Amino acid sequence: MGRSPCCDKVGLKKGPWTSEEDELLVKYINQHGHGNWRSLPKNAGLLRCGKSCRLRWTNYLRPDIKRCPFTLDEEKLVIQLHAILGNRWAAIAAQLPGRTDNEIKNLWNTHLKKRLISMGIDPQTHEPSKPITNPPASPSTRHMTQWESARLEAEARLSTESLLSHAHSSVILDSDHFLRLWNSEVGESFRKNKKKEKIVCQSPISQASTSTTKFASTSGLTVENRDDESICKTIIKSESVDANTKSDSSSSNEVEYTTESALQLLLDFPGSNDMSFLQDPIQEFSSIFQSVMSQQLNLI
DNA sequence: AACGTGATCAACCGCTTGGTC
DNA sequence: AGACCAAGCGGTTGATCACGT
Structure with missing residues (x-):
């Protein structure tokens, strides 16, 4: 039993790559593409395992890699x-x-x-690392809280907007920054992590209620008379839209656009250039969201 | 010059994920 | 449904370098 080796390791070279090996790998990939990594070393005349070749290519030899220090x-x-x-x-x-x-x-x-x-900031939680009375949330839980808070705020805003939608529906739909972010790769990544954490929500409605309370306490905004069922329906809709996007291989450009623009939205939020966001990410996230909200409400 | 120590980063290991049969 | 495989991913290791003593 046990895991089968990724490749036949007998006679294979390990350790640092020589310039000759690099040359062979680059030449082969330039001519044939990498194709099947497992069979590549044999075809390219390299005494390396496919995994090692893939790593060398993706981490070092790929032509689009920047070799300069991080800005x-x-x-x-x-x-x-x-x-x-x-x-x-x-x-x-x-x-x-x-x-x-x-x-x-x-x-x-x-x-x-x-x-x-x-700077006195916990690198895992991104919170000040001073002692606190309540046990600290895990990083994933904190990330989830941020996303849940922002998502619920978006839902709250949609409810508000729906009251005004007769006159301004097209503006509202186009300006829904958060849901675009939520449906992007960044949001997807968060959702995947949520599944990993096994924070299983048996009842979406109860989760929404809990998160609503969570949001109200972290953002300082008052959210009242929430229609939990409609929220859950919207969440499910968002998930299925995302699944459809993923399953459609022809829409890769669209996915890329969504990811890029979503990140841009995140980074373009007022205050995001200020390193003070490190002091209290939740507060920062909430204030960023509030400012986006007020900007959008001004549009209406 | 020789040695110790810490920083850096390429490469490895093994687990997970996703696709196929 | 589940076995198998390829590829992806994140944690860790170890070689090398820089710097101080």
Whole structure:
């Protein structure tokens, strides 16, 4: 029993790559594409396992990789994305063109984590690391709280907007920033994480109610007379829209656009250039959301 | 110059995910 | 449904380098 090896390791080379090996790999991929990684080393004349070749290519040899040090903006973006996505390096790397998950992971572990600690911020929770009376939420739970809070606020806003929708329906639909974010890859990543955490919601209605309370307490906004059932229906609708998007391979450009624009929305929020967001991410997230809300309500 | 120590980062390991049969 | 496989992913390791003593 046990796991079968990823490749036949007998006679295979390990350790640092030589420039000759790099050359062979680049030449082969340029001519044939990588195709099947397992069979690639044999075809390319390399004494490496396919996994090693894939890693070397994706982390080092790929032509679109930036070899320059991280800029301040990139570092800031990594911190912001980490606050939302946690240790999902691949998802973070997807938002930084030319950077690999490995590179970002190393940056985080060697620089950013220490920097946050020295600022008195817990790098996992992104909260001030002073002692508190209540037990701290896990990073995933915190991320979930942020998303749930923002999502419920969007739902609350939609309810408000629905009252005004007879006159302004097209404006409202176009300006729904949060739901676009929620349906994007970033939101998807969050939802996946939620499943991983096994925070199973037997009743969507009860979850919505709990989250409503959570939101009211963290955002300082009052949410009253919420129609839980309609909220859950909207959530389910959002999920199914997302599933449809995923299953449609022809819409890859659209998915990319959605992800990019969603991130842009996140980063374009007023105050997002201010590093003070590190002091209290929940408060910051709420205030950003409130400001987006007021901007949108002004549009109506 | 020699040594110790810490920082950095490429590469590895093993688990998870998603697709296919 | 579940077995199998390829690829993806995140945690960890270890070689190398820089710097201080």
